[in-house]
Amino acid sequence: MKSQNLDRRKKALQLLESLESGASARVSQNIDEFHPEALEILLGFAFHDVVSRDGIDLRTREMLTVAMLAAMGTAQSQLEFHMRAALNTGVSPEELVEIVLQVSVYAGIPASMNAMTAAKAAIV
Amino acid sequence: MKSQNLDRRKKALQLLESLESGASARVSQNIDEFHPEALEILLGFAFHDVVSRDGIDLRTREMLTVAMLAAMGTAQSQLEFHMRAALNTGVSPEELVEIVLQVSVYAGIPASMNAMTAAKAAIV
Amino acid sequence: MKSQNLDRRKKALQLLESLESGASARVSQNIDEFHPEALEILLGFAFHDVVSRDGIDLRTREMLTVAMLAAMGTAQSQLEFHMRAALNTGVSPEELVEIVLQVSVYAGIPASMNAMTAAKAAIV
Amino acid sequence: MKSQNLDRRKKALQLLESLESGASARVSQNIDEFHPEALEILLGFAFHDVVSRDGIDLRTREMLTVAMLAAMGTAQSQLEFHMRAALNTGVSPEELVEIVLQVSVYAGIPASMNAMTAAKAAIV
Amino acid sequence: MKSQNLDRRKKALQLLESLESGASARVSQNIDEFHPEALEILLGFAFHDVVSRDGIDLRTREMLTVAMLAAMGTAQSQLEFHMRAALNTGVSPEELVEIVLQVSVYAGIPASMNAMTAAKAAIV
Amino acid sequence: MKSQNLDRRKKALQLLESLESGASARVSQNIDEFHPEALEILLGFAFHDVVSRDGIDLRTREMLTVAMLAAMGTAQSQLEFHMRAALNTGVSPEELVEIVLQVSVYAGIPASMNAMTAAKAAIV
Numbered sequence: 001m002k003s004q005n006l007d008r009r010k011k012a013l014q015l016l017e018s019l020e021s022g023a024s025a026r027v028s029q030n031i032d033e034f035h036p037e038a039l040e041i042l043l044g045f046a047f048h049d050v051v052s053r054d055g056i057d058l059r060t061r062e063m064l065t066v067a068m069l070a071a072m073g074t075a076q077s078q079l080e081f082h083m084r085a086a087l088n089t090g091v092s093p094e095e096l097v098e099i100v101l102q103v104s105v106y107a108g109i110p111a112s113m114n115a116m117t118a119a120k121a122a123i124v
Numbered sequence: 125m126k127s128q129n130l131d132r133r134k135k136a137l138q139l140l141e142s143l144e145s146g147a148s149a150r151v152s153q154n155i156d157e158f159h160p161e162a163l164e165i166l167l168g169f170a171f172h173d174v175v176s177r178d179g180i181d182l183r184t185r186e187m188l189t190v191a192m193l194a195a196m197g198t199a200q201s202q203l204e205f206h207m208r209a210a211l212n213t214g215v216s217p218e219e220l221v222e223i224v225l226q227v228s229v230y231a232g233i234p235a236s237m238n239a240m241t242a243a244k245a246a247i248v
Numbered sequence: 249m250k251s252q253n254l255d256r257r258k259k260a261l262q263l264l265e266s267l268e269s270g271a272s273a274r275v276s277q278n279i280d281e282f283h284p285e286a287l288e289i290l291l292g293f294a295f296h297d298v299v300s301r302d303g304i305d306l307r308t309r310e311m312l313t314v315a316m317l318a319a320m321g322t323a324q325s326q327l328e329f330h331m332r333a334a335l336n337t338g339v340s341p342e343e344l345v346e347i348v349l350q351v352s353v354y355a356g357i358p359a360s361m362n363a364m365t366a367a368k369a370a371i372v
Numbered sequence: 373m374k375s376q377n378l379d380r381r382k383k384a385l386q387l388l389e390s391l392e393s394g395a396s397a398r399v400s401q402n403i404d405e406f407h408p409e410a411l412e413i414l415l416g417f418a419f420h421d422v423v424s425r426d427g428i429d430l431r432t433r434e435m436l437t438v439a440m441l442a443a444m445g446t447a448q449s450q451l452e453f454h455m456r457a458a459l460n461t462g463v464s465p466e467e468l469v470e471i472v473l474q475v476s477v478y479a480g481i482p483a484s485m486n487a488m489t490a491a492k493a494a495i496v
Numbered sequence: 497m498k499s500q501n502l503d504r505r506k507k508a509l510q511l512l513e514s515l516e517s518g519a520s521a522r523v524s525q526n527i528d529e530f531h532p533e534a535l536e537i538l539l540g541f542a543f544h545d546v547v548s549r550d551g552i553d554l555r556t557r558e559m560l561t562v563a564m565l566a567a568m569g570t571a572q573s574q575l576e577f578h579m580r581a582a583l584n585t586g587v588s589p590e591e592l593v594e595i596v597l598q599v600s601v602y603a604g605i606p607a608s609m610n611a612m613t614a615a616k617a618a619i620v
Numbered sequence: 621m622k623s624q625n626l627d628r629r630k631k632a633l634q635l636l637e638s639l640e641s642g643a644s645a646r647v648s649q650n651i652d653e654f655h656p657e658a659l660e661i662l663l664g665f666a667f668h669d670v671v672s673r674d675g676i677d678l679r680t681r682e683m684l685t686v687a688m689l690a691a692m693g694t695a696q697s698q699l700e701f702h703m704r705a706a707l708n709t710g711v712s713p714e715e716l717v718e719i720v721l722q723v724s725v726y727a728g729i730p731a732s733m734n735a736m737t738a739a740k741a742a743i744v
Contacts, residue, residue, distance in 0.1 A: 004624055034612050035593045042597070045665045046229045046605050055222040060184065064223060067188040068195035068230045073446030074569030075606035097407045098179040099188060101414070105170045106192045108356040109418050110447035116406050128376055158364050159345045166349070169417040170357050197694030198321030199358035221655045225662070232604040233666050234695035240654050252500055282736050283717045290721070293541040294477045294729050303470040308432065312471060315436040316443035316478045322693030323730035346427040347436060353418045354440045443728075445570030469531045473538070480728040481542050482571035488530050542725045551718040556680065560719060563684040564691035564726045594675040595684060601666045602688045 008044040015047035018058070019085035062086040067099050070115035071107040079115065083122035093123045132168040139171035142182070143209035186210040191223050194239035195231040203239065207246035217247045256292040263295035266306070267333035310334040315347050318363035319355040327363065331370035341371045380416040387419035390430070391457035434458040439471050442487035443479040451487065455494035465495045504540040511543035514554070515581035558582040563595055566611035567603040575611065579618035589619045628664040635667035638678070639705035682706040687719050690735035691727040699735065703742035713743045 017024040031039040051061055062085050069079040086096060096119045104112030141148040155163040175185055186209050193203040210220060220243045228236035265272040279287040299309055310333050317327040334344060344367045352360035389396040403411040423433055434457050441451040458468060468491045476484035513520040527535040547557055558581050565575040582592060592615045600608030637644040651659040671681055682705050689699040706716060716739045724732030 031612070034596075034616055038593070038597065038612070041665075041669050042600055042605055042608060045600075045661075045669065049661050049665065050225050050229050053222060053225070055218050056226075060187070061222075061226060063184070063188060064191040064226055065230060067192050068227070069606065071192035072195050072231065072569075072606075073444075075610060078606045078609065094179050097410070098177060098185075100406075101174050101177070101410065102180075102185060102188055103192070104356070104414055104417075105174050106189060106356045106358060107196065108352070108354045108359070109414055110354060110441065110444075110450045111356070112414060113450065114447060116403070116410070120406055155364070158348075158368055162345070162349065162364070165417075165421050166352055166357055166360060169352075169413075169421065173413050173417065193358065196321075196358075197692075199362060202358045202361065221658070224654075225658065228604070228662055228665075230604045230606060232600070232602045232607070233662055234602060234689065234692075234698045235604070236662060237698065238695060240651070240658070244654055279736070282720075282740055286717070286721065286736070289541075289545050290724055290729055290732060293537075293545065293724075297537050297541065298473050298477050301470060301473070303466050304474075308435070309470075309474060311432070311436060312439040312474055313478060316439050316475070317730065319440035319444050320479065320693075320730075323734060326730045326733065342427050346425060346433075349422050349425070350428075350433060350436055351440070353422050354437060355444065445568075469534070472530075473534065476538055476541075476728070478728045478730060480724070480726045480731070481538050482565065482568075482574045482726060483728070484538060485574065486571060488527070488534070492530055546721050546725050549718060549721070551714050552722075556683070557718075557722060559680070560683060560687040560722055561726060563688050564723070567688035567692050568727065590675050594673060594681075597670050597673070598676075598681060598684055599688070601670050602685060603692065 005040050005044075008048045009040040011052065012039070012043040012047040015052050016043065018089070019062070020081065020088055023081075059086075059090040062089050063091055063095065063099060066091075066096070066115075067103060070100070070103040070111055070118070073107065073111045073114060076114060076118065080118045080121055083118045087122055093119075096123065129164050129168075132172045133164040135176065136163070136167040136171040139176050140167065142213070143186070144205065144212055147205075183210075183214040186213050187215055187219065187223060190215075190220070190239075191227060194224070194227040194235055194242070197231065197235045197238060200238060200242065204242045204245055207242045211246055217243075220247065253288050253292075256296045257288040259300065260287070260291040260295040263300050264291065266337070267310070268329065268336055271329075307334075307338040310337050311339055311343065311347060314339075314344070314363075315351060318348070318351045318359055318366070321355065321359045321362060324362060324366065328366045328369055331366045335370055341367075344371065377412050377416075380420045381412040383424065384411070384415040384419040387424050388415065390461070391434070392453065392460055395453075431458075431462040434461050435463055435467065435471060438463075438468070438487075439475060442472070442475040442483055442490070445479065445483045445486060448486060448490065452490045452493055455490045459494055465491075468495065501536050501540075504544045505536040507548065508535070508539040508543040511548050512539065514585070515558070516577065516584055519577075555582075555586040558585050559587055559591065559595060562587075562592070562611075563599060566596070566599040566607055566614070569603065569607045569610060572610060572614065576614045576617055579614045583618055589615075592619065625660050625664075628668045629660040631672065632659070632663040632667040635672050636663065638709070639682070640701065640708055643701075679706075679710040682709050683711055683715065683719060686711075686716070686735075687723060690720070690723040690731055690738070693727065693731045693734060696734060696738065700738045700741055703738045707742055713739075716743065 013024040013028060016027060028039055062082060065082045066086050069075050069082060100112055100115045100119050103115050137148040137152060140151060152163055186206060189206045190210050193199050193206060224236055224239045224243050227239050261272040261276060264275060276287055310330060313330045314334050317323050317330060331344060348360055348363045348367050351363050385396040385400060388399060400411055434454060437454045438458050441447050441454060472484055472487045472491050475487050509520040509524060512523060524535055558578060561578045562582050565571050565578060596608055596611045596615050599611050633644040633648060636647060648659055682702060685702045686706050689695050689702060703716060720732055720735045720739050723735050
């Protein structure tokens with residue numbers, strides 16, 4: 001792997017670790033056993049190229065991610081992770097409550113209820 | 125209509141008007157000619173019950189709404205409206221750019237491109 | 249084409265025509281110029297195999313179809329067609345109003361607003 | 373909480389209980405431990421404002437809800453609940469079969485298969 | 497059941513069995529206990545009418561199916577089945593890796609991660 | 621912009637141009653007027669990092685892309701583009717017909733009909 005790619009991988013995992021302590025080891029093991037380039041491609045894009053950009057702080061970005069995953073309703077375990085990541089980056093439990101309620105407006109009550117389940121698991 | 129319902133309708137339209145000047149007249153005409161109770165039910169829920177709540181400021185809520193609608197990809201004209209509403213409530217064009225980019229991570233490049241189209245129309 | 253396939257095609261188009269006068273000629277021209285077997289495969293399945301079954305009357309089936317298409321939010325022109333088909337098979341405008349409102353509960357306000365647009369176009 | 377809100381909460385829970393005996397206690401405990409106002413906001417909207425309206429009977433509304441949740445495919449446990457609620461409000465097992473089959477036309481075979489799983493769990 | 501329907505059922509199950517040894521017995525039991533005509537309607541359409549057609553070979557069709565189910569994100573167990581079926585019809589593990597990566601472009605990183613989970617379970 | 625980023629941008633546009641003559645100029649103008657880094661981030665990921673990879677040829681990748689966009693149903697104009705790109709990379713009109721039919725199995729008849737519209741516009 002070229003040095004720029006190693007750098008991209010490393011920075012992506014640093015961002016991931018800042019979302020939840022221990023996540024970088026767990027996720028990198030999971031993805032690396034799938035394919036050695038997958039982590040740099042997927043998380044390099046997600047965390048190195050996009051989420052670590054200036055312009056919006058990480059705390060607000062996690063609020064946006066929680067809202068998107070809850071509204072889409074197709075990635076419950078990632079939603080649970082980002083509920084925890086939101087708390088870890090400074091989002092308050094009260095703010096998670098408000099996001100869960102707002103999801104109901106744009107994606108319906110069942111999406112909101114599933115987000116509530118994820119939020120409760122994270123807040124405990 | 126009971127007075128509490130009239131109050132709910134009125135407050136919902138006030139919130140809507142704060143998202144875009146002129147929106148309350150346009151939207152209320154559109155919905156009222158469909159059914160006289162629809163506005164109070166739908167926008168009373170959306171704007172009186174949820175979006176006007178404390179806990180997250182309106183500016184951040186519009187960022188969340190833009191992210192959700194862009195990720196879902198099923199309501200392009202509402203996305204365009206909320207891109208404008210985001211700007212009207214203090215979201216910067218730079219922040220809209222960041223949201224558009226972040227959408228690509230969680231919902232894919234086509235969703236991001238459609239959000240870009242909506243953002244460009246609002247920012248002009 | 250085998251006779252059983254011709255029969256399937258014919259019965260599918262009869263069901264379609266009962267949803268809206270003139271629809272069988274318009275839709276069959278559209279699909280036949282794509283591929284000569286597509287109509288029998290797609291509408292044979294939809295209308296001959298499923299929608300024409302006993303167990304639920306056609307009027308109620310159109311209510312279900314309107315609700316599904318509105319909730320999914322990915323086929324606005326088909327939603328408009330089935331709003332008209334619903335009226336043609338005995339669903340009242342008042343019932344369409346109720347379906348539009350119920351969509352908001354399960355799929356959110358924007359899905360309901362897009363269904364409202366389709367319903368208004370059909371009811372006029 | 374204001375009396376009108378208490379009334380909204382109470383009526384929402386009555387509707388919920390009519391969908392399945394015991395549901396109001398279970399669901400209210402689940403939502404109340406999340407936030408004391410969430411139940412009135414979410415279920416007040418869903419059940420007091422919308423689903424309890426005249427114009428379509430509860431039995432037909434449950435058919436619509438089942439169809440929508442099955443077509444969306446993002447809320448399997450709610451789909452299972454509403455399969456049971458449909459039976460409890462007078463929908464026959466034969467009608468659930470027909471809805472499951474009709475889902476395949478508008479949302480594809482996998483959505484229909486997942487609805488079949490939910491229906492079988494409810495019908496047993 | 498008419499002989500043409502029995503033939504349709506039989507051919508659908510043959511196609512299914514070619515996707516995974518043992519699948520025809522397992523799936524037919526599951527569907528037949530739901531309704532005696534469901535298998536012929538649903539799998540007759542899917543496998544007899546469409547997937548067994550000439551024009552695209554079965555191996556490529558399984559690649560398309562895996563891509564679609566992963567992008568939609570609403571049928572994880574069917575995605576797992578078709579990951580195995582893809583391997584059984586000649587798709588290589590390396591090709592599954594590429595499909596999983598390509599899903600991220602069009603449907604986002606979470607959809608790709610869920611497809612990765614399904615692929616890993618099939619490849620083992 | 622760093623040289624590696626310029627290289628990523630250049631290679632992404634080369635891939636895009638190979639999908640449709642003239643597309644690189646049109647798309648780069650559209651995205652560059654939104655934000656100067658957006659093209660490298662979004663299309664660098666899509667086309668440089670993923671779609672240009674070995675393991676699956678470009679012709680098959682376009683088939684997968686068409687299937688995914690058709691099944692998701694949320695990006696009709698991108699679907700039209702990739703229908704043309706599929707033809708430009710060697711997919712036959714007959715193969716597009718088969719993909720359109722297969723979409724109906726996994727995402728329903730309306731998704732297939734919308735894909736048919738896109739295919740007909742590309743095949744003309």
